[in-house]
Amino acid sequence: MNTDFLNELNDSQKKAVLYNEGASLVIAGAGSGKTRVLTCKIAYLLSLDYKPSSILALTFTNKAAREMKERIGRLVGDSPARRLWMGTFHSIFLRILRANAKLLDYEPQFTIYDTDDSKSLLRSIIKEMNLNDKEYAVTRIQNRISNAKNHLILPSDYDNDIELIKQDNKNGISMFHTIYHTYINRCKTAGAMDFDDLLVNTYLLFKLHPDILAMYVDIFRYILVDEYQDTNFVQREILLQLGKPKQHVCVVGDDAQSIYSFRGANIENILSFETDFNNVKVFKLEQNYRSTQNIVLAANSLIEKNQRQIHKSIFSKKDIGEQILVSKAQSDIEEASIVVKNILKLRRSEDSEYSDFAILYRTNAQSRVLEEELRKYAIPYGIYGGVSFYQRKEIKDIIAYFRLIINPNDEEAIKRIINYPTRGIGDTTMNKIKSFSIQNNVSIWTVLSQPENFNTGLQNSKLVTLHQFVDLIQGFIADSLNKDAYSLGKDIIQQTGLLHITTNDSIEDNERKENIGELLTALNDFITNRQEEGNEHLLLSDYLSDIALLTDQDTDKKDDIQSKVTMMTIHSAKGLEFPTVFVVGLEENLFPNYMSMNSERELEEERRLFYVAITRAERHCFLSFAESRYHFGKMEFAQPSRFLKDIDVKYLRYPEIQNLIHDVDRRSKQYRPVFDIPSRGQDKKIHIETPTNYKPVNNVEKTMANIDTTIAERLKLKEGQLIEHERFGVGEVIRVEGEDENKKATIQFRNSGEKVLLLRFARFKIIG
């Protein structure tokens, strides 16, 4: 096979591609050609006679998988590319789980509960248990369950974990473990798995059935993982299950771009990879091909302020480029207008396309003001992210019917559409049925379809209504055996009258109708595509599996190809690049976001987020902040973000920024206890060692005056040390008295005399 593609790689990229003897870790800095390395490596493996079907490549998003497939297709041809096991963890493992469902006591056509489904189920459970929904806030409970699952703490483990139970008691959610049990049981009865289950159950499948594991170990001769910094504990465990025997594992990632810990991603995974496998070869891709030197250096100076990172020196050989322009605006509106003016200016001076610009923000809510301003100047723009197509109510409703046909036990699907369109089965009736199903530990469908087996005491007329619903669904189920998914979909929409629910001619209603039409088109496309691929048996369940794991990022709307300014959150911008990038809203409490200021750990993630934002820019990078901003309808004043100080001023055009930013008062922000599964559960299983190339960056040693000493450090102050106080200047510690938070120090200042400072509050840094 032709391996010319190797010539397009630089030295370090080539080394990473060619090494296939054992496990390897590729630390790929922003813009360093990570995808190129992955695709070339796979192409290279194919040239070494690895069969496509023996290579497993796991990605973070469907989009990444698709793009990589295309690129490999271009190198080695489409047909081998298609036979690769390439996809997200979830989609690949879903395939494996469907094939082996029976072993886990599931039907192969089990349902996948999305986040809304699990929320809704949890809401029911909390209600059924008569718990206070303030203390037992659904999202919080859901996160905790997800967290537990991601750490492979199953309900029975949870019960036995004194530490966790104690934590719950303290946090006023002592019934959590019961909720967890109930949740799992209900999912089981409904024949459903949530997203986390796709991982947990794969792990369990392999653990409980060594023969099955052995089979897949045999199949997957080489395993590659992209975006390894975004994997969580259970994903790592599965990788160990599959990869340990052969050690033919290559993971690629950048710890500096880990921005998904709120979803369970564990930065330790990449930091501990070297000890997880034998004789791991580490490759670093440090040349950035994307950005100007100034942008790369600015980003480096920023990320350096993080403690936890793998040391690397990213460099660029491109132009020095211009400094990053920082703009101060009076208000969010003025900020938007500054952005627009800069776009117009660059359009003229550099003849740029609208598509050369991206406006990145921390929260979706910030997009509105920007939109208005862009519209004022008739600048075309596109907003990415937000509500996904498949999240829309009208789509979910139809999907719920589909789901029910495939798996009538699906409780969430039933709840969603049993009375939609309204057919006289309201909450009261539903609650009765539900309580029977819970009492007898059977699904709602079981009660519905055989009410005579349960002493329901429902009125006869109600029973008739219920029977009609059951008939309707059973009719669809019968049809599903001999009708293709597309015509079945059409039938469902017609017979249920879903389209006719909305009678008024409002814009929203028409949009809804259009969406439904779009769904049918998608369904039709799906069938046609699969048929072209030679797939004869097109089950509705195939389609459902497909879309359950799809997101908005995957539904490319190719409707218009007009050049547009891109607007998106920084999270969604990961992996993308633009000639010009605006990062807006650099204000305290917004970015870093107030929700993420509870711990140094979270703060570092916010800083990585800022790093990701800056490194999206190829040539121009603009930062801005507003002194006031509308927040929930109220005008609020804002301080410039502390992160602005983290960038070395020499890379900025607006050096006065340093004086503008007051030292962030960390004392007043006592970190709230983080509600989290303690990492202890994990330490038991894995032994996290500090990787050899792990280089802690010591904030205190930095001479930059803007770095505050942390409370903990200040409380350790000892007699004889030298400090520099914000107002009093340099002084020596004469004595320290008091305990912990109440520690006081008497300081002899050179110019300000003797002062007694309460260490918790004093503004100073230790200088000697």
Add this chain to the structure above:
DNA sequence: CCGATACGCATTTTT
């Protein structure tokens, strides 16, 4: 059982 109105509460996002 259903629609209407009041209330309360706000990240980031992929699977």
Add this chain to the structure above:
DNA sequence: TGCGTATCGG
């Protein structure tokens, strides 16, 4: 401000 839930009255 704007959405989603909770409660009330028909």
